[in-house]
Amino acid sequence: MKACSGADPIRVGRSYEGVGKSFGALKAVTDINLIVNEGEFITLVGPSGCGKSTLLNMAAGIFAPTEGKVFYRGAPVSAFNRKVGYMTQSDHLLHWRTVAGNIAVPLEIAGMTKAQIRERIAELLDLVGLRGFGDNYPNELSGGMRKRCALARLLAYDPETLLFDEPFAALDAQLRLKMQVEVRRIATQLRKSILFVTHDLDEAVALADRCAIFTSRPGTIREVLDIPLPRDRDLFHLRHNQHYIDLTARLWDEMAPAISAEEH
Numbered sequence: 001m002k003a004c005s006g007a008d009p010i011r012v013g014r015s016y017e018g019v020g021k022s023f024g025a026l027k028a029v030t031d032i033n034l035i036v037n038e039g040e041f042i043t044l045v046g047p048s049g050c051g052k053s054t055l056l057n058m059a060a061g062i063f064a065p066t067e068g069k070v071f072y073r074g075a076p077v078s079a080f081n082r083k084v085g086y087m088t089q090s091d092h093l094l095h096w097r098t099v100a101g102n103i104a105v106p107l108e109i110a111g112m113t114k115a116q117i118r119e120r121i122a123e124l125l126d127l128v129g130l131r132g133f134g135d136n137y138p139n140e141l142s143g144g145m146r147k148r149c150a151l152a153r154l155l156a157y158d159p160e161t162l163l164f165d166e167p168f169a170a171l172d173a174q175l176r177l178k179m180q181v182e183v184r185r186i187a188t189q190l191r192k193s194i195l196f197v198t199h200d201l202d203e204a205v206a207l208a209d210r211c212a213i214f215t216s217r218p219g220t221i222r223e224v225l226d227i228p229l230p231r232d233r234d235l236f237h238l239r240h241n242q243h244y245i246d247l248t249a250r251l252w253d254e255m256a257p258a259i260s261a262e263e264h
C-alpha cells in the first residue's frame with residue numbers, strides 16, 4: 001500500500017485505505033489511498049471511466065469496496081449515510097413542488113416540524129441567494145437558480161461532506177463560474193469537506209485545495225497536486241494569478257497523454 005498523501009492526524013475526516021472496487025470481472029479502481037481532511041476541498045480528475053464516480057459512491061456508502069476500506073472519522077463507512085450530500089449533473093428537482101417544497105423534502109424525511117422547516121428554508125434561501133423565490137416552481141427558474149435550489153436542498157440537513165459529480169458540466173461558461181464562486185464561498189463559510197469530480201481542468205485548479213489525478217482504468221491516484229491558492233481566492237480574477245496559470249498548465253501537461261489516448 002502506498003503512503004496516504006496529505007495525512008494530518010488532527011483533521012482527518014475521510015480516508016480511503018487500499019481501496020479497490022470491481023464490478024464482476026471489471027476492476028474499476030485499485031489501491032486508492034487518499035486522506036480528506038476536515039474542511040478540505042479536493043477535486044478529482046482523470047480519464048473517462050477511471051472510477052471517479054465510483055469513489056464518490058463508496059464515500060456515500062452506496063456500495064462497498066471489494067478491497068480495503070473507506071473510513072469516516074475513524075469508523076468504516078458501511079451503509080448509505082446522511083453525513084454526505086450528493087449532487088450530480090442533473091438537479092433532480094421535483095417539478096410539482098415549489099422551490100421551498102423541494103428544499104423541504106429532506107427536512108420532512110428527517111421529521112422536522114412545520115415551523116422548523118419554514119425557518120430552515122428561509123436560512124437556506126438566504127445562503128444560496130434565492131430569497132424571494134421560495135414560491136416559484138422549477139420551470140420558472142433559470143439554469144443557475146435551479147442549481148442554487150438543488151444546492152440548498154443538498155445543504156438542508158447539514159451534511160458534513162459534500163460530493164459533487166460534474167455538477168456544472170452542462171452550464172455555459174459564465175454561469176459555471178458563478179456557481180463555482182457560490183460553491184467555494186459556501187464550502188469556506190460552512191467549513192464543509194468536499195470531493196468534486198470534474199473533467200474541466202481549469203475548474204479542478206480554481207476550486208481545489210488539492211487535486212487528485214487518476215490513471216486510466218483500473219483507476220488509481222497517480223498524484224495529488226497541492227493548490228496553494230488562498231482559501232478566500234477571487235475566482236473572477238484567477239486568470240491573472242501566476243500560481244493559477246502555472247498550476248493549470250501543469251495539470252494540462254499531466255493529463256494530455258491520457259486525454260489524447262481516450263477513444264472519443
Ligand SMILES: Nc1ncnc2c1ncn2[C@@H]1O[C@H](COP(=O)(O)OP(=O)(O)OP(=O)(O)O)[C@@H](O)[C@H]1O
Pocket residue numbers: 023026028046047048049050051052053054055217
Ligand atoms: N454500478 C455499476 N455496475 C457495473 N459497472 C459499473 C457500475 N458503476 C460503475 N461501473 C463501471 O466502473 C467503471 C468506472 O466508472 P465510473 O463511473 O466510476 O468512472 P468515471 O471516472 O466517473 O467516468 P466518467 O468520467 O466517464 O464519468 C466504468 O467502466 C463503469 O462502467
